[in-house]
Amino acid sequence: MSETNRIKEETQTKIRNFIGETAMSETAAKVSSASIPDYFGSNVFGLKAMRQYLSEKAFKSLSTTIKEGGRLDPEIADEVAEAMKTWAVSKGATHFTHWFQPLTGTTAEKHDSFITWDGEGGVILSFAGKELIQGEPDASSFPSGGLRATFEARGYTGWDPTSPAFIKEGPDATTLCIPTFYIGYHGEALDKKTPLLRSMNALSKQIVRLANLFGIDTKGKRAYCTLGPEQEYFLIDKKDFEARPDLVQTGRTLFGRKPAKHQQQEDHYFGAIKPRVMAFMEDLDRTLWGLGMPSKTRHNEVAPAQYEIAPIYEDLNTAVDHNMMCMEIMRQLADKQGLVCLLHEKPFAGINGSGKHNNWSVVGPDGKNWLYPGKTPHENAKFLTTLCAIIKAVDEYADLLRVTVATAGNDHRLGANEAPPAIVSVFLGEQLYDIVEQIEKGGAKTSKQGGEINVGVDALPKLAKDTTDRNRTSPFAFTGAKFEFRAVGSNQNPSAANMVLNTIVAEAMSQICDQLEADKKAGKDFNKSLQAVLQGIIKKHKRVLFNGDNYTAQWHAEAKKRGLPNMKTTPEALETLKLKKNIDVLSKHGVLSTVELSSRYEINKHAYHTVIMLEGECASTIARTQLIPAGFEFQAQLSATAKSVTQKKLLKQVSGLIDGALKAADVLDAALTKHDAAKTLAGMLKLREVIDELEGVVPAKIWPLPSYAKMLLMNA
Numbered sequence: 195m196s197e198t199n200r201i202k203e204e205t206q207t208k209i210r211n212f213i214g215e216t217a218m219s220e221t222a223a224k225v226s227s228a229s230i231p232d233y234f235g236s237n238v239f240g241l242k243a244m245r246q247y248l249s250e251k252a253f254k255s256l257s258t259t260i261k262e263g264g265r266l267d268p269e270i271a272d273e274v275a276e277a278m279k280t281w282a283v284s285k286g287a288t289h290f291t292h293w294f295q296p297l298t299g300t301t302a303e304k305h306d307s308f309i310t311w312d313g314e315g316g317v318i319l320s321f322a323g324k325e326l327i328q329g330e331p332d333a334s335s336f337p338s339g340g341l342r343a344t345f346e347a348r349g350y351t352g353w354d355p356t357s358p359a360f361i362k363e364g365p366d367a368t369t370l371c372i373p374t375f376y377i378g379y380h381g382e383a384l385d386k387k388t389p390l391l392r393s394m395n396a397l398s399k400q401i402v403r404l405a406n407l408f409g410i411d412t413k414g415k416r417a418y419c420t421l422g423p424e425q426e427y428f429l430i431d432k433k434d435f436e437a438r439p440d441l442v443q444t445g446r447t448l449f450g451r452k453p454a455k456h457q458q459q460e461d462h463y464f465g466a467i468k469p470r471v472m473a474f475m476e477d478l479d480r481t482l483w484g485l486g487m488p489s490k491t492r493h494n495e496v497a498p499a500q501y502e503i504a505p506i507y508e509d510l511n512t513a514v515d516h517n518m519m520c521m522e523i524m525r526q527l528a529d530k531q532g533l534v535c536l537l538h539e540k541p542f543a544g545i546n547g548s549g550k551h552n553n554w555s556v557v558g559p560d561g562k563n564w565l566y567p568g569k570t571p572h573e574n575a576k577f578l579t580t581l582c583a584i585i586k587a588v589d590e591y592a593d594l595l596r597v598t599v600a601t602a603g604n605d606h607r608l609g610a611n612e613a614p615p616a617i618v619s620v621f622l623g624e625q626l627y628d629i630v631e632q633i634e635k636g637g638a639k640t641s642k643q644g645g646e647i648n649v650g651v652d653a654l655p656k657l658a659k660d661t662t663d664r665n666r667t668s669p670f671a672f673t674g675a676k677f678e679f680r681a682v683g684s685n686q687n688p689s690a691a692n693m694v695l696n697t698i699v700a701e702a703m704s705q706i707c708d709q710l711e712a713d714k715k716a717g718k719d720f721n722k723s724l725q726a727v728l729q730g731i732i733k734k735h736k737r738v739l740f741n742g743d744n745y746t747a748q749w750h751a752e753a754k755k756r757g758l759p760n761m762k763t764t765p766e767a768l769e770t771l772k773l774k775k776n777i778d779v780l781s782k783h784g785v786l787s788t789v790e791l792s793s794r795y796e797i798n799k800h801a802y803h804t805v806i807m808l809e810g811e812c813a814s815t816i817a818r819t820q821l822i823p824a825g826f827e828f829q830a831q832l833s834a835t836a837k838s839v840t841q842k843k844l845l846k847q848v849s850g851l852i853d854g855a856l857k858a859a860d861v862l863d864a865a866l867t868k869h870d871a872a873k874t875l876a877g878m879l880k881l882r883e884v885i886d887e888l889e890g891v892v893p894a895k896i897w898p899l900p901s902y903a904k905m906l907l908m909n910a
Contacts, residue, residue, distance in 0.1 A: 237285065237361040238486035239278055247277035259355050262416060266355055271323025278359060279308055279321035282370035285361045290321060290370040292329040292351040295386040296336040297797050299687050301518050302376075304331055305369055326372065327353050337800070339793025341382045348379045354387065357515045360485050373515050382790055386689035387511070389785050393696035394419060394510060396783035397556070400703035405559050407710050407720070408576060415559035419696060421513035422676075424504040426495055426548035426684050427524060428536040429471060434900040435534040439820075440812055444805075445538035445685070446603070448813040449821065449882055451889045452544040453903035456498060463496045471501065474531045478503070481523055487516045497546040498906040507553065507676075510696075514689050517550070521685075539683040540606035542902060543882075547607035548684035552691055555676040556580060556699075566675045567626070575724060578633070582731045583706055584677065585620055585630075587698035588670055589738035591779065592618035593759050593770040594698065595670075595679070598690040600767035600798070602805040604683035608762075614669035614680050616767075617753045617760045619740040621668035627741055633725075634732040667744035697785045704783075706731075764802045765871070771795040803871050810866045810874040813881060817859050820898045821885050825852045828892045848891060854884040 235242065244253050252270040259266050266274070282290065291303040308319040329351040334342060342349070351374035362369045376385035383389050401417035435441050440448040467475065475492045482489040488506035495502045503524075508516065521537055528535040540547040555565045564580045588595065595618050599608070608616050622630065669681045682691050706727055713723035737756040742749060753760060761767040770776060771791060780786040786794070825848060832845040862877030889897055 233480070234483045235486040237363075237484045239281055239359040240486055243281050244277070247281050248273065252277075256355065262414075266327065266353070268323070271327055273323075275321045275323045275326040278326065278370065278372075279319065282359075282361060282368070283308065283319060286363075286368045287361060287370045288367045290325070290372065292331070292353075292374040293371040294331075294351050294374045294376040295518060295687060295689065296376060296384060297339070297386065297794070298337060299386075299685075299801075301522065302331070302336070303369075303371065304329070329374065331376070336384060337797045338378070338384055339796035339800075341384065341789065341793045342378050349376060349384055350379075351376050354391070354511070356509075357512050358486065360519070382793075383786070386687050386693075387514075389790070390514065390689045390693045390696075391511060392785045393693040393700070393783070396785060397696040397700040397703075400700045400707065401556060401564070402559050403707045404579065404703055404710075407707065407714070410558070410560050412559040417556065417558050419510040419692070420507040420555045420557060420563075420676075421510045421688070421692060422505055422507035422553040423513060423517045423682075423688050424491075424502060424549075424551040424553070425517065425520060425524075426500060426502045426550070428497070428499050428541055428548065429474065429501060429528060429533045430499055430536065430905045432529065432532050432534050434905045435536075437898075437900050438905075439816055441534075441536070441541065443812045444809050445536065446541045446606070446809075447543065447902075448809060448816065448878065449885050449889070449899065450543065450902045451886045453901065453906065456545050456902070456906065457496055462494050462498050462500070465494045467492075467494060470531055470533070474528055474533060475501075475503075477527050477530065478524060481527060482516075482520060485516075485519065485523075487520060489520075495546065495548075497542070500546060500548065507555070510554075510692055514687070514692065517688055537685040539601070539603040539685060542906065543606075545906075549607065549680060550682040550684050550686060550688060552679040552682045552688055553673070553676045554679060554692060554695060563675055565672075565677065575721075578629070578728060579706065579724065580703075581622075581626070581630075581672075582633075582728045583699055583702040585738060586705075586731045586735050587695075587702040588618060588620050589735040590702070591694070591698040591776065592738065593761065593767070593773070594694050594776045594779075595691070596681075596759065596761055597767040597770050598694050599681040599683060599686065600761075600764040600802075601683055601686065602764060602802050602809075603685055604681075605762075605764055607683065608681060614667055615744050615750070615760075616681075616762050617744065617750065617758055618669050618681075618738075619744065619753065619758065620738050621671035621741055622739060623672060623741065626672060627739065630732055630736070630739065633728050634736065636725075636729065668740070669744070693785060694780075697780055697783050700783055701779050764798070768795060768799055768802070803869075806871040806874050807866065807869065810862060810878055813878045814859055814862050814866065816899075817855060817881055817885055821888065822852060822855050822859070824892055824896050824898055825855065825888050828896055844891065848888070851884055851888040851891070855881065855888060858884050 241257070244256060248256065252273045255267045255270050256274060279287075279290070287308070289305040289307045291305045293301060293303050296302050306325075308321055309317045310320040312318045331349055331351060336349075354373045354375055357373040359370060359372045362371050373387075375383075375388045375391065377388060378384050383392075397419065398417040402412045402415070405412050405417070438447065440446065479489050479492070488508065489503060490506045491502070491504040493502055494500070503520070505513070505516065505520075507513070524535045524537070537548065539549070555563055558564045558576065562576075564576050567577050568574045596616060608614065669679065671678050671680065679691055679695065682688055709727050710720070710723055714720060738758065740749065740753075750760065759770075761770070771794065777788055777791055780791055781788055829845065829848050829852060832841065832848060836842045836845045858877065858881040862874065862881050865873035865877045889901070894901065
């Protein structure tokens with residue numbers, strides 16, 4: 195069997211395990227290897243490259259490390275490094291870098307060349323095992339929230355062999371990028387990856403524990419999570435972007451009058467993709483495929499100039515790395531088309547913002563997706579136990595999930611247009627909700643079937659009806675074999691949300707296992723014990739379930755009655771990091787120590803305040819130096835020419851708006867002077883209201899900023 199066919203068959207097996215045997219068609223199972231682009235994964239040091247450049251012994255050892263998540267055998271480190279260097283140089287690489295994810299929320303890299311002295315006045319290309327395994331970037335220059343003092347500069351990056359090394363292309367050469375974790379001198383986590391890996395290990399431990407109770411063979415096996423993060427984004431013309439200092443400095447428009455036409459006709463969603471945008475998307479797909487990223491779907495989103503890309507699911511750690519790489523690549527490739535990719539959660543007021551829908555699932559040590567219900571989910575004990583654990587976890591730690599999506603940018607999006615509200619609830623759909631109610635009453639005996647949809651045209655086939663609808667307003671929805679956490683912001687690193695999700699589900703499973711193990715020790719019947727545990731969970735945590743419209747005032751009132759938290763702003767949400775229950779769950783499972791969690795509180799609080807102050811300063815400057823002067827210019831023209839009553843009325847309106855803008859700018863500046871974030875936000879909003887009204891009367895040739903209509907409707 196060829197290497198391509200072997201990889202293809204392994205992929206098909208994983209897909210079967212993930213979505214269920216019945217979803218795999220004969221055609222899908224017999225896909226020809228010729229249909230796989232020959233450049234797929236060409237810029238990744240994956241299994242194919244490893245087989246080619248490593249000895250059989252080293253390949254087997256490294257493969258085991260990757261598969262089981264263990265430590266790299268130090269005896270093969272030099273061979274792996276040499277192989278990786280040889281492969282990278284064949285791809286045009288001159289440098290290597292440890293690629294990591296500090297607490298800035300972005301990625302970081304420091305490039306070192308392969309060149310070293312040969313001792314005879316010349317140079318050779320060299321890359322040792324110790325350079326592959328460990329690096330030392332300055333730990334004092336990244337946010338640490340008090341974990342590291344300014345004078346404490348030593349930090350370490352360590353190779354994460356479970357995420358493949360890749361090639362980053364530059365204008366004239368390439369760089370070998372090695373995914374790494376990043377820790378301080380005393381082992382404290384200074385990045386996003388380390389706690390994520392810890393949480394994955396914690397969840398795996400509890401799932402294996404539960405699998406043992408179910409009689410599943412777990413020897414030498416582990417559980418893992420899968421993730422498929424959908425990524426929304428905007429594309430606008432580069433010239434318009436450069437003419438908007440608010441977009442350049444803050445990523446969102448601080449001023450801008452809503453155009454007459456925007457998304458109200460709903461004609462952009464899934465519409466024909468314009469050629470310029472299509473050129474970007476095609477370039478993006480090719481680049482991502484070359485890096486082994488399984489980019490699957492591309493389409494127009496709801497708002498004009500808004501789009502989405504979605505991948506096939508992968509193991510969680512790799513999917514997060516790929517998403518961070520994807521965002522960087524999107525920005526770079528947009529520039530080639532004379533466009534700018536906007537990843538802010540709310541770059542334009544009044545229309546849809548952008549999210550990163552976090553499609554998460556769990557694969558047990560049996561290699562099966564434990565969130566796949568099967569044909570009769572009421573009989574599937576693994577599925578129902580996992581489902582109940584998730585319901586329990588989300589209800590008990592809704593505040594902790596909420597804080598993972600709390601940013602200044604996402605505050606503008608949550609609860610607006612398509613985004614879910616800040617109230618975290620769980621959508622199950624009719625079938626699963628019915629089963630949950632049966633469990634609450636003593637045991638699930640039947641399952642509602644999906645049935646068929648009759649289209650009403652004889653020539654057209656009947657469509658299979660899913661057993662659950664989709665709920666776009668729910669922040670945490672079961673969407674068939676996975677849960678979709680829709681509240682993650684488009685510009686966020688998805689690590690935090692998944693770290694918490696893994697940890698709280700691990701805690702729920704831990705408590706379930708504690709009870710089942712105690713009952714087993716006492717000689718109780720396992721099935722009866724399990725039934726009692728699940729029934730108790732539903733009775734206690736059913737309040738978090740909601741299948742309706744999360745936008746309505748009725749739901750907000752109902753949620754308050756149920757006692758569900760509703761933290762509408764980042765400052766409110768951040769305070770929950772100080773709660774004992776949240777500190778305890780993260781420390782208990784070894785994900786974040788008390789001091790590490792405290793550092794996240796300080797970093798996120800500082801980041802929020804910094805963003806608000808930056809936006810306030812930017813808004814004040816633009817208003818005073820560009821927009822109010824444009825109003826003065828038009829006012830002067832009117833003063834010189836106004837004769838009729840109507841013209842004088844317009845002059846009075848413009849003069850009043852200018853006065854209002856000046857007063858609002860003064861209020862904003864006073865808030866900025868006091869470093870008051872709440873008053874700064876309020877001041878920015880008031881200033882924007884007046885300025886946007888002024889934009890509606892000042893001639894377009896005088897107004898210095900590209901309008902919403904120009905940016906959103908003429909970008910391609």
